[in-house]
Amino acid sequence: IKPSSNHPIFADAKEDFIAATDGTVLEEKGGAVATIHSNTTRGILQTVIPVDGHQSHITSYRIELLGILATIILAQTLLCQTRKKYTQITGTIYCDNKAAVHQYLQLSGTLPPSISRANANDADVLQELRHWKQKVPADITIKWINAHQAKPTSRPARLNHVADRLAAEQHKVGPEWESQQLGEILPKTQAQLIIQDVLFTRKI
Secondary structure: OOOEEOOOEOOOOOOOEEEEEEEEEEOOEEEEEEEEEEOOEOEEEEEEEEEOOOOOOOOHHHHHHHHHHHHHHHHHHHHHHOOOOOOOOEEEEEEOOHHHHHHHHHOOOOOOOOHHHHOOOOHHHHHHHHHHHHHOOOEEEEEEOOOOOOOOOOHHHHHHHHHHHHHHHHHHOOHHHOOOOOOOOOOOOOOOOEEOOEEOOOOO
């Protein structure tokens, strides 16, 4: 789904950045959502991206990580394009996948701290997140939110509801936006195993 935007404009203020992510898998195809909002001057940018990869590797966890990655990259792009020097701005990303939230909070530095971490499932996405987490010119944290609330009354719950709806839209798109079986090696991954057109992102 092509990005849509109502020009989020960020003020150098606490909690001026708020975002929600989500992911979905259906019939071995995945879609990840990034939706970003500015608070002081209300604006929104949202997009859904297809998640490529072999059917055995497309998991809800990987898709949620990619939704977080898309949000972090967009945050860095939006904040840097204004050419402001932010000193006060903070923000929160809301995600309904506990495992993805936990992994993001554990990330530090530019390289995995151990061989086991380097060989973990979806280590390629985690390495991208390490890189981009260091680049964002704002203190942006991530919090878990309960998914599929019957009556989403809080703003984070409403944003999660919107992200969930957008994720479902990915399964209705035409061939040009569908997930592909063979994905590309992510930029911060130096080498990756490919066997019979399967790019391995999980343990063998």
